[in-house]
Amino acid sequence: DIQMTQSPSSLSASVGDRVTITCRASQNINNYLNWYQQKPGQAPNLLIYAASSWQSGVPSRFSGSGSGTDFTLTISSLQPEDFATYFCQQSHTAPYTFGQGTKLEIK
């Protein structure tokens, strides 16, 4: 299986901050990388697919980049509703494994 490692595991930030979350794959996955947001008590919600393409309805303050083994999710200006847990997922090879998650908390 391809291992996905996110960093940091948790992050404290303030409204208006710029935040970057990193995801690293254990092997080259080209740009077969998705990002999801999960709020407490809710199902995950797709934000970004193919490393940098926005899912419909996702605010433009969210952006994704990267290729190969290293990827980032950036939130340009944190809003109160962005405090949640974020997961990356590779879709290069089944099983389509997820990172362990990054919990974004209010400072």
Next chain:
Amino acid sequence: EVQLVQSGAEVKKPGESLKISCKGSGFSFTTSWIAWVRQMPGKGLEWMGIIYPGDSETRYSPAFQGQVTISADKSISTVYLQWSSLKASDTAMYYCARRHNWNVGGFYYYYMDVWGKGTTVTVSS
């Protein structure tokens, strides 16, 4: 509206069997792949396996192969996840999700764009 509706919460004892369901509507169910994802309490997401209801082709993660069975009834747009003998370690939230395929010049990108709300399974003596 495109949606996946999952069956309700379950409380079972170790050794019991269980089958939970996920019903799709608002899209072509028989030509979509539907995945199951586990989330243990306070933990991350684990991709368990996927099924194509059109012909019931199924693929499992090695971690879940032999531990669960994924099936489908395309006549009622429903997929299932079942256990023959539950363990306490099966206590988790289980999500179904549609896998969307995006074809770019012959390269297929997969992502889960529609999720059910989840089914909580609690296994306790």
